[in-house]
Amino acid sequence: MIAVEGLRIVAGSAVPVDDVSFTVGAGRVLALVGESGSGKTSTALALLGEARPGTVVTGSVVVDGSVGYVPQHPGSVLHPVRRVGSLLRETARHAGVPRAEVRAAVRDALCRAQVADPDELLGRHRHQLSGGQQQRVVIAQALLGGARVIVADEPTTGQDTPTRRRVAEELAALVADGVTLVLCTHDLALVRALADDVVVLRRGVVVEGGPVADVLGTPRHEYTRALVAAEPGVPGVRGVRPSPDVSGGTRCAPKVSGGPPLTAGVPVLTATDVTADHRARGRSRRALHGVSLELEVGARVALVGRSGSGKTTLARVLAGLHAPSSGTVELRGEPLAAHLTRRRRDQVAAVQYVFQDARASFDEHRPVLDQVARTALLLRGHADAGERARACLARVGLGADVVTRLPRSLSGGELARAALARALLAEPEVLVCDEVTAGLDTLTRGGILDLLAGTDAGLLVVTHDPAVVARLAEDVVVLDEGRVLERGPVAQVLADPREELTRALLGSPVPTPTR
Amino acid sequence: MRGRLVPGLVLLAVPVLVALLGPLLASAFSARGVAFGGTGVLGGDFVGRDVLGQVLRGGASVVGVAVLATAVTYAVSGPLALLAATTHRRAVDEAVMRPLDVVVAMPSMLLLLLLVPIVPGSALVVAGVVALINLPDVVRIVRATALAVAAGTAVEALRMQGEGVVRVGAYVLRSVRRVVLTDLGTRFTGALYLVASAAFLGVGLSADDPNWAVMVDANRDGLFVNPAATVVPALLIIALSVGANLTSDRLLGGAR
């Protein structure tokens, strides 16, 4: 059982969490919801008895029993040197699993965390896992740990729809076993499916709380109503907050002047027959098998696929971060060097990539604004780079008070948006976004999608979120085990998916209620 | 935090002040007496010179050689290591590392014994050889430590922004600063050590030169007749290196 009373977190002059109180009974599920930066992660950390550096926590937090934690950014908590298997086995042994059963227990936990090929993954290092795989390994670790209380921060962000559903089922099974669960999420469908109670946070303050059915069913507070209304699948309703202005003001990515005329139907970026390999344990594994892709001027293409299907790999090949084993990438008919450092500056600017792990993509020692502004200066030579950066960051919803801080004091969603702004400032012709909206609440996500829709850049959006596909993309490419499974206009694919997998991936985003 | 800085700083300040101001005062202490005898406060050294005078004169060269050698080592090897760690061209990495492998395989004592006598008695040559000896070690340590950072997402993001070698290098360096600074501290100590060892092996600075490290060697025969002649310079050297290392530790500790 968990009891939080008057929790207040002070960070200098800011108060990320103010007077938060709630209780969670044993074996019950509490969901913390709220927009990006509302204080979910801060509260979750307080439950673990931790504080971000530079913050002071007051109030009382009582938690019965050991706490398992699934952090929002799973990449950094996995050991950089030890293999996944060794880590999980140690966790199992620590949880008291008898020696002889450790292997089986680890396998079982990975299966429950929806890892398809546990044996393959056990021998990998953390950097050899895809984003979703890292997350599932961390979940498996939490499952193995045998804690009676689990705090899960966005446990399903990086997962494809079927996986997300099954992870939710596993969590439900845990709760059925009497585990207490605190869930920080922006995924209201997950909340409905899993949670007993919900606490709605806004700017660190509880705006509303109570049983799920009451709060989400008949939201009393305007903010909650907006959150619910912005939920995908419920078209027509926008957030109460004015969504970022797409038409006027400083545009992050104005038309590239002086370039060739931008006419639709002209391919900007072409990838031909790209194969790519990863090395693990001295052996080579093929991640992409001859993928071809053509992106036209201003086109908006969604790239979907199961976790681990090679989406990030493809995106990185296009961006010049991973050298393909064969195949070519061309920009307006001109071949691009396999590696970024050998591309010309204008080519780098033309093809920009937003990293899947936003936190890892920032230099932890410099303020976010300074880092973001460098793009405008270096790639576009704007003398007023600072101003432009400020404006662009404001358009993704990040105020000056936030962006002048160091990355570690920004929330996950805030950093994701800053990373997007950083890429937009390059005024790219092609923008490759790797799960930029994965960590965002419904409200913020709406704004960001509008912003993306308004740019002139060709977009290749890697996503697990059918709503994003529906809302943003014109075409969709489905990747499976490194091969293109299906492609076509969104409407057509959505209406009549040829493959079972496509149906599963782009099907109902809402997990079937399990309890 | 402030208070914790004090012991290190005091340890550091004593030898540094003696080294800097000593030469100005030294002329007052140049009487010559019997070997390891004499009338000075600290007695005489192995040729009967006033130990106090020698101590006052002998700091500048020790500190100078050690600082110079360490500075040269890092000025050359830091950029090389960062280049090797951050480059995406294997050829560049190899071009940096393989020649160094030859120096690495060369026993450093042998380098000292063979290279220093080329210009006997020159502090600059000693500093140069000490730097050369340390060079491959530093490159290897910094490169190895930096590799993990250089392969990270943050560096990719910097490249994606069009950042060049300098900024990428600066970021990587900053991420590995603790290891680098720690290594720098021990290299500095190591430079002191090598100067003294060279004296012991009969190469490098002449036993006659005022230099704390050399004094330790030259006067050790008189350890029982006039302990001050060996112990005082040895203590100053210890204070210098312990002080430097404690201070750098503390500064790093405060920075996080």
Add this chain to the structure above:
Amino acid sequence: MTAVLPRSRRRVLPLPGSLGAYAVRRLGLGVVQVLVVAVVVFLLTDRLSGDAAVVIAGDDPDPVTIAALRAELGLDRPVWVRLGEWLGGALSGDLGSSLVTGRAVTAVIADGLPVTLLLAGLTLVVLVPLSLALGMLAARREGGPADRVVTATTIGLYSLPEFALGVVLVTVFAVQLGWLPPTGIGVADPAVFVLPVVVLLARPVCSLSRLVRAGMVDALASDHVAHARRVGFSDRAVLWRHALPGALTPAVQQLARTTDWLIGGVVVVEAVFVLPGLGTALVDTITARDVPVVAGIALVLACGTVLFNLAADLLARLLNPVAS
């Protein structure tokens, strides 16, 4: 017509980038390294002032005698001729013989090697656990009393060169207390090695433990260690199994240099404690300008260094999977 290799043939070599391939490549390189070292040493020793003939003549440097000696020893021939001859011999396993005594270089090496190996081996056996322990002790509480004591002691010991430390230890433990033999003169007592090993340790323990500490402090502040704590692993487990593996890279690089420090230390320690090993032989033969012996010893030392470096590099790759 193009012949197609049978499938199996293509797989004979380990994949580029695999540990095995790396080791093979490095070994090949090692042979080159060792030869280059031998050549450089040969040339450098040769260009030191004077030559074996002058040294043999000593304080009676009669030019006629010296000239005769030179002719007899073949020193009147150009250096590259002698180098070529020596290299040719070395490649076929014959390291030549001493200019001064005519003894086979291999015999000189065989005389000195056991003592040196024993010293180095004993030191290594103590070194690694000791520096790990000290480094971790210091890192547990950065800036705490243990940290400061460990730092001050290791640095202090390292600031004292081996000969000074040796003098102090001998005076206290051998001459005053009489617990241990002061020198290795004419004795075969294993106790002779105690003090030399202690002296030899001072330097590497300092650099190693400091680097272990630096790596550990960073690792202990990292997310994955924080997470290991959350999982509830014991302090020991967190320290040894979670913080340490990621913290070792710089220390392993430094460990790779141990052979080198040991050679340096051994030269001095052997002199102070009168242990007739390779270090002493090296100094003596350099003094005597006995070029073939110096080059031969350098060859042996370089082999040791190269092998040890290789081992450390392999370990480093295991510890740094991202980079490999």
Add this chain to the structure above:
Amino acid sequence: ACSSGPAAPAVGTPRPGGTLRAAFAGSGATETLDPHTQNLYAELARAKMLYDKLAEYGSDLSVVPRLAERFEPSADQTRWRVPLRAARFHDGRPVRAADVLASYARILGPTPGMRGRSGLATLDLPNCRAIDDRTVEFALKAPYAEFPNATAALGTAIVPEGATDFDRAPVGSGPFRFESFEPGRRFRVVRNPEYWEGAPLLDAVELLVSNDEAARVNALLGRQVEYAHDLSPTTAAGYADRVVVTRLPRSSMQSLAMKVDRPPFDRPEVRQAMYAMVDREEMVRTLLAGSGTVGNDLYGKGFRYYADDIPQRTYDPDRARALVRAAGLEGVRIPLDTAAAGSGMVEAASVLRDQAARVGLTLDVVTGNASTYYSDVRDEGVLAVYRSGALPIESHISQRLLSTSATNFTQWRRPAFDALYAQAQATGDDTARTGLYRQMQQQLHDDGGFLVWGFSDFLVGSDPRVGGIDPTAPANTLDWARFDRVWLA
């Protein structure tokens, strides 16, 4: 000067038995047992145990016949008849005239590195002959009144005819028999009961090698050895209460070698300035810590023929300063070569530089390479720190001061001086010869290139149980390192 300190030997009367362990400095792996190529004190001590020479130097460097019964010159000093003592080699063969001639032939033969060659060079070998098994007759190329000196010189040991294996199975006629040898480490010999001068007292002697002086002392203190050769005055002072220190007087000459054929030392007044500038008392006090005496710019104080009636030079800074000024040497930098080729050489340079500075002379100390130092300064440079072990005055002159000398460190080449030397060697009469040596020394004292500021003692440390160490014999002489006379109480 003999033993000092409270640890006086309590050794009683000579007593046979026991093994003496002695620590010497050596040269490690490059050491050899060949008695004809030796250089180091350790090697000399080893040779002395295994071999005999025809003669040795006494404590005043006069010749003491050994295997030779006596030396009988012809009137013109060109033929020397030498009857041999009845002695046997360790393998039982007698020492014969043929062995002597074979040994000298080997020394004068083509093998390089023979130490005795320069002394024996006057031998007219083809005309030397064995009169009978026990008598040799030497023929010389020129008159050489001091020929016996050559038979006592370094590297003139008598080995059996045909001997080749010196390192593994050396056979001599000396007081000890070979047992084992590891270069740079250990050398062991056992008593030769049939030694012609009577069997040694000790059962065995082990000679151990350590180049580090501190280690030798420590070994002595730690009872790892009973005899430690060549200690520094400082150590001797520091441990006076725990070990017995024997001072072997005047074992080495401490000097400066000025090259008289080149500026600035080609001008006699500059040499005069140098003579006056050096404060010899201070040098002896600070550098030798009292273990030595001042010199009078002449070699061989206390040795036979030494001209001790020439007045002692004194310290006169004013005169020196005036001379320096007059010579216009103020502000001129003169390089002073030195190297750690012998103990105290670097230190001497340091003190001399300071003393020179007091009279306005600037000496730049250049520390060179120890192992090649003497060859480096033989013909190069102008001023060098120079140190020499004990030799007869005649040898010093013939090797270093004649126009024909191969190692003329001062470039002193004076026909008049050469003539005096030749005359002395042709003179059979001792008094007349003494007079000639007096004249030569007067010339050297007046404006020679050697500035001999002192003579240092050699210090030997020993365990209080060791008896029989002769305190009057300079290093290199007969009674130095004479282990056949030593006993363990």
